[in-house]
Amino acid sequence: MARLYIFAIGGTGSRVLKSLTMLLASGIKPNSNKEFEIVPIIIDPHKSNDDLKRTERLLGNYQAISEAAGHTNGFFNTKITTLDKLVSSENRLAKSFTFNLQEVGGKKFKEYIDFNQLDPSNSALADILFSGKSINKSGEEVNLLDVEMDIGFVGNPNIGSVVLNQFKDSEEFKEFASNYNEEDRVFIISSIFGGTGAAGFPTILKNIRDAMNNTNINGNMFLQDAKIGAISVMPYFNIESDPESPINKSDFISKTKSALYYYKDNVTGNNSINALYYILDEHNGNPYENDPGDNGQQNNAHIIEMISALSIIDFLEIPDNELETLNGKASRPIYKEFGIRKDSHDVILPDFEDKTQNKIGLNLSQLALFRKYLSENLTKSVEKQPWSIGEPQLNKMFFEQSFYNTNLKDFMNRFGEWLTELSINNRGFSPFNLDSTLDALVKGKTVKSGWLSKNVDYTLYDDTLNSKSKGRSYSSSEQKLLSLFFESSEEILKSKFGF
Amino acid sequence: MIDFFASLYEWFGLNPFYRTDFGELLRGYDATCTGYIDSPWYSYIGMIMIILTSLIYAFQYHIIDSSGFNKKKHWWLMSLVIISLNFFIAFIIPFNIIQSSNYCTSLNVAVVDCLGFGFSNAIWSFILFLLISTPPIFRKLSHNCRETTFYRP
Numbered sequence: 001m002a003r004l005y006i007f008a009i010g011g012t013g014s015r016v017l018k019s020l021t022m023l024l025a026s027g028i029k030p031n032s033n034k035e036f037e038i039v040p041i042i043i044d045p046h047k048s049n050d051d052l053k054r055t056e057r058l059l060g061n062y063q064a065i066s067e068a069a070g071h072t073n074g075f076f077n078t079k080i081t082t083l084d085k086l087v088s089s090e091n092r093l094a095k096s097f098t099f100n101l102q103e104v105g106g107k108k109f110k111e112y113i114d115f116n117q118l119d120p121s122n123s124a125l126a127d128i129l130f131s132g133k134s135i136n137k138s139g140e141e142v143n144l145l146d147v148e149m150d151i152g153f154v155g156n157p158n159i160g161s162v163v164l165n166q167f168k169d170s171e172e173f174k175e176f177a178s179n180y181n182e183e184d185r186v187f188i189i190s191s192i193f194g195g196t197g198a199a200g201f202p203t204i205l206k207n208i209r210d211a212m213n214n215t216n217i218n219g220n221m222f223l224q225d226a227k228i229g230a231i232s233v234m235p236y237f238n239i240e241s242d243p244e245s246p247i248n249k250s251d252f253i254s255k256t257k258s259a260l261y262y263y264k265d266n267v268t269g270n271n272s273i274n275a276l277y278y279i280l281d282e283h284n285g286n287p288y289e290n291d292p293g294d295n296g297q298q299n300n301a302h303i304i305e306m307i308s309a310l311s312i313i314d315f316l317e318i319p320d321n322e323l324e325t326l327n328g329k330a331s332r333p334i335y336k337e338f339g340i341r342k343d344s345h346d347v348i349l350p351d352f353e354d355k356t357q358n359k360i361g362l363n364l365s366q367l368a369l370f371r372k373y374l375s376e377n378l379t380k381s382v383e384k385q386p387w388s389i390g391e392p393q394l395n396k397m398f399f400e401q402s403f404y405n406t407n408l409k410d411f412m413n414r415f416g417e418w419l420t421e422l423s424i425n426n427r428g429f430s431p432f433n434l435d436s437t438l439d440a441l442v443k444g445k446t447v448k449s450g451w452l453s454k455n456v457d458y459t460l461y462d463d464t465l466n467s468k469s470k471g472r473s474y475s476s477s478e479q480k481l482l483s484l485f486f487e488s489s490e491e492i493l494k495s496k497f498g499f
Numbered sequence: 500m501i502d503f504f505a506s507l508y509e510w511f512g513l514n515p516f517y518r519t520d521f522g523e524l525l526r527g528y529d530a531t532c533t534g535y536i537d538s539p540w541y542s543y544i545g546m547i548m549i550i551l552t553s554l555i556y557a558f559q560y561h562i563i564d565s566s567g568f569n570k571k572k573h574w575w576l577m578s579l580v581i582i583s584l585n586f587f588i589a590f591i592i593p594f595n596i597i598q599s600s601n602y603c604t605s606l607n608v609a610v611v612d613c614l615g616f617g618f619s620n621a622i623w624s625f626i627l628f629l630l631i632s633t634p635p636i637f638r639k640l641s642h643n644c645r646e647t648t649f650y651r652p
Contacts, residue, residue: 385566386646462566467642 001079002183003086004036004316005176007204009043009164010196012233012308013189014055015301017042020309021058022418024078025065025411026367027486028360030316034183037079039086041172042098043200045163050298052098054414059097061411068403069478074486075367083172086179099172109159110145130158157259160199168207169216177217180226185323187312188230192259193252201230202266209272209328227274227323229315232263234280236304237425238287249287268333274323275334277311279304283345285426300421303347303429307338310359346428350444361431362499365442366489368419368432369461371412372441373485377458387465387484392477403478445497456496464488501526504545508619516615520606524593525616532603544592548585548620552627555581560632560641569644571651574632578649581628582621589613589620 008017017040030036040059044052059080066076082097110116115126130144134156144156167173188204190197207214211223235252267273281304288299314336324331342351349361378399381388388394398404416434423430433440439447439456447456454460465488474480493499509515509522525544529537559568559577594613596602632638632648639645646652 381566384570384652386569386643389646389652459565459567463643466566466645470642470645 001035001037002181002185003179004038004312005180005184005186006038006040006312007043007186007188007200008040008055009188009190009200009204010194011044011046011049011051011299012191012194012197012305013200014042014044014049014052015299015305016189016231016233016308018051018055018058018418019301019306020312021055021062021080022367022415023306023309023313023360023363024080025062025076025415026360026363027074027077028313028363029078030313032317032319034316034320036185036316037081039081039083039176040097041083041176043164043167043204044098044196046196054298056097058411058414061407061414064407065403065411065478065482068407068476069482070475073479073482074490075370075482083175083179086175099167099170107148108145109147109163112163115145132156156195157199157255160195161203164196164200164203165207167204168210168214173207174217177211177214177223180223182222183320184222185227185229185315187315188228189233189308189312190230191233193233193235193256197233198255198259201232202263205230205267205272224328225325227320227325228272229275229277229312229318229323230273231277231279231308231311232259233304233308234278236279236281237299237302238285240287240289268335271329271333273333274325274330275315275318275336277308277314277336277338279308279311279338281427283343283427285345300425301418302425303422303427306422306429310356311336311338313359345426346423346430348429348443349431362490362493364431365493365497365499366486367415368434368441369438369489369492370485371415372434372438373458373461374409374412375416377461380458381462381465385462385466387462387469390469392474392480394477394481398477398481404481408481439496442493442497445499447496448498456492460496461488461492464491500542500545501539504541507545507623508541508616510619516619517612518607518609521593521608521612521616524596524602524606524608528603528606530601530603532605537602540592544589544620547588548624549627551584551588552581552624553631555584556628556631556637560638560644560647564641564643566643569647569652571647571649574647574649578625578628581624585624586617586621588617590617 006017006020008014020038024038042052042055046052062076062080063082066079069076071077071079084096109130113126115123118126126145132144133141134144134147144159147156147159186208188201190201192198192201205228208223208226208228211217212221234256235249239249241249263269268276318334322332322334339353340347340351340356341353344351349357352360382399383389383395419430419432419434422428423432423434431443433443438458438461449455454463465484468487468491469480469484472484474483505522505526506512508525515522525540527535527537527539527541529535555577559573590613593608593616594610597608597610597613602608629649635645638647641647
């Protein structure tokens with residue numbers, strides 16, 4: 001199976017990866033003959049970033065669920081794995097989705113570059129390149145050279161580009177390079193208006209294309225001509241104005257322009273990327289709290305992050321022959337943007353163009369329906385309905401084990417949390433009435449009714465589960481749970497909601 | 500067929516719930532006391548019991564066939580309906596015959612025999628319902644009641 005290595009850089013990278021995990025959990029797959037295994041690598045110096053921690057936990061849950069249930073059940077049917085699992089011999093990597101940036105924790109930038117050891121001319125150059133002010137962990141204003149990097153690069157890509165360049169010498173990069181095969185692909189997620197993402201994207205891209213010249217790795221010839229896609233997330237949210245903070249909304253556009261100007265020569269201008277997705281939202285919604293990183297940096301999920309995640313699915317649908325690369329240059333680079341049918345403050349499924357609706361509508365609704373059943377009706381039906389009693393049993397004991405009680409339940413709680421965050425954000429995405437009755441679950445969809453038509457309620461849900469499980473055999477309880485609910489929710493949504 | 504149902508309702512001679520003369524009436528002993536040429540009530544009522552019980556089984560397991568009506572409490576509710584109807588039918592038919600005196604009056608029968616026969620029919624209908632619905636032969640064809648028996652779920 002081919003692999004897609006996803007480099008998720010910075011807070012936006014983690015949040016887009018979280019959205020991708022939700023989409024994959026719902027069963028969304030690229031419309032392609034090729035199957036891909038996803039290998040996410042999160043790159044963020046800000047280890048205490050709550051968005052990063054949430055994404056890591058979510059990926060851990062996903063991995064545990066899909067390993068136990070297999071990958072042919074509709075839900076969770078794309079394999080996600082950590083880089084360490086690809087290493088067959090001595091395992092030198094942490095079992096983590098996060099790239100471990102060395103020597104960043106607790107260090108000031110000037111210590112990282114050994115500023116005090118520089119000769120006078122280099123010291124003067126560093127002074128010029130890294131002039132300016134930022135803040136430390138206590139929120140006090142400091143010189144840029146005195147920034148402590150364990151809260152990220154605080155919107156300073158000039159620092160980020162230096163620090164992230166260590167990636168090419170890391171164990172992770174070596175393992176990635178030695179495992180990369182011709183049919184594999186790479187995708188890089190980054191924002192362009194901050195520090196970590198803006199710096200990380202061109203740095204990682206350059207390191208991959210130059211892998212042949214990297215003496216630290218066994219020059220992998222496939223890497224130079226790797227099929228690389230990326231999304232560059234431009235400003236999409238508003239932040240509170242805070243004169244004490246180094247992060248200002250007004251800087252977003254100027255930073256974006258500067259970065260795009262740099263990309264013009266070093267990314268798009270030299271054809272080093274095969275497919276580049278741009279996304280931007282000028283909607284002026286409710287501002288986020290202005291947190292440079294010292295308070296954990298947890299932002300609500302945003303529709304732009306979900307759409308950005310769709311770019312990864314889209315990238316996987318591009319045929320190999322359209323991603324041809326020769327001597328590190330894309331033969332026919334592809335550039336894409338995204339639009340919606342209706343410029344709504346609170347987007348629902350019909351506000352998307354048909355292609356997007358068809359891609360996500362049914363699957364997301366299936367997972368929402370599955371989640372609703374688990375939270376509202378499971379206890380009433382376990383050991384009471386044939387789908388639960390039939391072999392392999394889905395009995396109370398099964399639902400007390402870690403597959404459900406730790407991983408699936410946790411994942412579903414986070415899915416609900418994600419949907420809630422998406423809906424309360426502005427611009428929001430609220431395709432579901434999460435607290436409504438089943439028949440009103442999907443906004444913009446009217447349930448078909450008639451004299452002989454059954455109501456959409458949990459009796460119908462159980463009827464469908466019982467019907468779908470009749471005469472079927474399953475390899476395990478875990479597989480049964482996922483595939484049964486996938487098929488049943490699909491049937492209900494198609495027959496009653498008109499998907 | 501008469502002998503078959505007669506032996507069932509008379510509990511193979513072990514413990515009939517009604518007098519022997521009442522059994523003669525049910526065998527079709529005619530009003531003129533000449534022979535067994537009247538309606539064979541054992542067969543009729545026995546067949547009604549089988550058909551009615553089967554229909555009610557089919558109604559629950561294959562027509563309603565709902566996840567909202569597949570618990571053991573629903574099984575017991577349907578068995579109550581089966582028992583009641585079969586008791587009523589087995590009681591009311593001979594009761595009307597006795598009330599209209601349209602039987603061989605030399606037979607020693609009374610209303611209490613109708614109650615005994617009704618009781619016997621009710622028990623057999625319950626046993627039949629139990630036999631149809633406990634082994635999975637028939638119920639496995641149901642979508643929602645394929646696990647429904649008198650003891651679960």
